[in-house]
Amino acid sequence: MLVEDRSVSIVVPIYKTPQYLPQCIESVLAQTYTHWQLILVDDGSPDECGEIADRYAQQHSAIQHSAIQHDAIRVIHKPNGGLSSARNAGLEAAEGEYVMFLDSDDFLEKDFLEKTIGAAVKDNLDMVVTPTRNVSARGEFIEDLKRDEYWRTFDGKEQLIRYNVTPRIYRTEFLRENGLRFSEGELMEDVVFCLAANMLTHRWRLLDYSGYCYRLNPEGIVGSFKKSGIPDNRIPYRGLREAVRLVKGKNGRRDDRILEYCTVRILVTILFVFCRKSDIKTVRHMCSYTRKLLEEYFPDFVHNPYFDVRGEENVPRFQSLAVWLFKILYRTRLLTPFAIVYTRL
Known part of the structure; x- marks a missing residue:
């Protein structure tokens, strides 16, 4: 099976990010690799996020991929249940051979899927990881994290030691076969999910490439708990x-x-x-x-x-x-x- 025949589901949990959501979606539409399914999970957002998601789905309803049964852009509206709940809902709906999680205030460089899917298919990998590209609230480049910060060697075995769930793609069946889901109602869901994923497969690769643009937000939920306590x-x-x-x-x-x-x-x-x-x-x-x-x-x-x-x-x-x-x-x-x-x- 050729690389271009593989499909990837991109799960985007959405909550109170109307100012960033269009850029997030547009970055998927601009991908050089086109065999994708975009799953927009409106987690009961009380603003216009749900309408933005529906509008994009309607405007691009003509996009179809042979490996995807539903429309290429699918919107799920659900009561607010938190980030883990939204990601789990998207994972359940994923039809692609691969799946990734993209936060609604982040965005991708146009070759992100091409680079990661290409690596996954070439070496039959369960997981492909990339260092994060940090950007400002306005989307301006700040820095690319160093590849060496993501791993260390244990008696000759390289092992991932960072726990960012987003700058990765996963083989969908790898997650489902191992029962990997996000722990709902708790914080640091990325950490515990990635701890299990990192340890459950030896078929992974860390690319020397940064194409996931992570928007730094000092006022975000993690930053607030560092200041006031979890x-x-x-x-x-x-x-x-x-x-x-x-x-x-x-x-x-x-x-x-x-x-x-x-x-x-x-x-x-x-x-x-x-x-x-x-x-x-x-x-x-x-x-x-x-x-x-x-x-x-x-x-x-x-x-x-x-x-x-x-x-x-x-x-x-x-x-x-x-x-x-x-x-x-x-x-x-x-x-x-x-x-x-x-x-x-």
């Missing part, structure tokens, strides 16, 4: 546990150690970054959850050989130091009191 009911307790359960034991001891390494780094980030300004009850709950998760799945994590206080490949030194401190606090049972004091500073 609420207890939005921490991905359920999603992270499910991702670990899904992956552990699938690919041998080395991969379990890599999973352990990645999980601990995620726990440290949640506790010391996102819970920094959370209330004491939330911090206590997060510490309790952390201990229970590690005792159940990774009771020997303090002896993981991949943690190195001297610095780790492609990992900022301060992150290595944070994990080193976390291990000491965990072993001495001082994690909770330290976290309470730290998050009050």
Whole structure:
């Protein structure tokens, strides 16, 4: 089967982005690779987003692709359920052999699909990842993230260590066969989804190409929780546990150690970054959850050989130091009191 015979579904969850949505859609229409299905999921947006989506679908109803049963642009209107709910709805509707997730305030360079689909088909990959191109709120170029920031080597095995769900394409059956979905009602859904996806396949490739344009928004939901603290009911307790359960034991001891390494780094980030300004009850709950998760799945994590206080490949030194401190606090049972004091500073 030729590259041009493969199809890709592009899932766009939409909520309160009327000023950016047209550019997002236009960037798909401008793709040099044309065998796509665009699924616009209006997540109960209270503005004109739903009307914008419907208008584009009507204006381009003549676009048809042989591999896609429905119109090339399909609009799903649903009650507001959050980003994960909208992505799951789009994933269920996806008809393409490949699928990707494009946020409605972001956009693609015109050759993004051509580059990623070409790589996926050439090497029969489950996942193709690209570094993000950061742009301003006005869409102006800021920087391309470095390829080296996305991976490190574990005993000769290259492994992704970043968790952005959007600058990627996935083989649709890979996601469905492994039951990969987004954890609804929780934040950091990208992190837990990508943790599982990264660990469940060895058939992936990181391109030296940046074509996914990520619009930086300091006032976005992630930025706001870094300032005020994440609420207890939005921490991905359920999603992270499910991702670990899904992956552990699938690919041998080395991969379990890599999973352990990645999980601990995620726990440290949640506790010391996102819970920094959370209330004491939330911090206590997060510490309790952390201990229970590690005792159940990774009771020997303090002896993981991949943690190195001297610095780790492609990992900022301060992150290595944070994990080193976390291990000491965990072993001495001082994690909770330290976290309470730290998050009050």
